[in-house]
Amino acid sequence: MNIGEIAKRSGVSRSTVSYALSGKRPVSEETRRRIQAVIDELGYRPNAVAKALKEGRTHTIGLVIPPAGRRLTDMQLGFVASVVDAAARADLDVLLSPSGGEHDRSFERVVGSRRVDGVVVMEIRLEDDRVTRLRETGLPFVGIGRTARPEEMSWVDIDYETLISRCVHHLADLGHRRIALVNRSAELVAAGYGPGHRAQAGFARAVAERGLESVQTCCADDAQSGMSCVERLLAEHPGLTAVATINEAAVPGMYHALAQAGLSVPRDFSIAGVAAQDWAENLHPPLTAADVPADELGAQAVEMLIQLIADPATPHRHVLVAPPISLRGTTAPARSHDPLH
Structure with a gap:
């Protein structure tokens, strides 16, 4: 009818x-x-x-993702899938919108035309124009990540500072004395990417606490860059025996570079990091890592957003998670030939 x-x-x-x-x-x-x-x-x-x-509702939420030209990492894909799944369970559709550069028009269409009831924003910068714009519009939104002023919005996030610090302490406990941090890309870090800056802070604090020699470097999100990065680290820092990283997409390239250099993981060189669980488990050898619960965090972001849509006066909520490090196949005691060991 x-x-x-x-x-x-x-x-x-x-x-x-x-x-x-x-x-x-x-x-x-x-x-x-x-x-x-x-x-x-x-x-x-x-x-x-x-x-x-x-009801004055569209029953659609927006999910603002990184630029479409960039390949999403497994962790990012995990967040996208978890938001879509959680929205479907709540009988909501999801409108994906890339942001950054030439994609800003897409973001503006989503927030300016009221095509959605609320927005989940990924890859938050310490100073983020998207957050400023969303606050101006009054459209309910939740971040996967947080700005330098975490009280200004609702968010879920991973405690990269604590997790990278734990990775360093784990490696130091195994006798490693020269450790590198392999971060995300230089462009992301320069743009104020929150996880990159917090990883730097956690790394610097932990190496100072343990009296270690250290080096920090940035690396693009792909295997080729990971290979080039580790080749350069080995050439410039011959005593290096371990890496801590938040760049999961670069790890297979790191493995390849170490193998090319005749170094066995973990006998000669150890790697620990922060990564999606499935990704970490399916690497060879499996990566010792803090496993990011993307499915849980995505669902919590959607739940927060639904509450904000229903009642915009809902107080901001913050969820910061620091999962334990799962010990797998990439960390072992430092070789005794390390002169500082």
């Missing part, structure tokens, strides 16, 4: 029925009652769009 049949039986136009359902324009009480009587008689149920219009 459709709106046309209801209009015919009610003796009104289709647009009048539509206005009665959506509340977009006033309809006389007598006409509204007549339409409602036909609806009740026919057992008509307004479709989802009509229901959403009546």
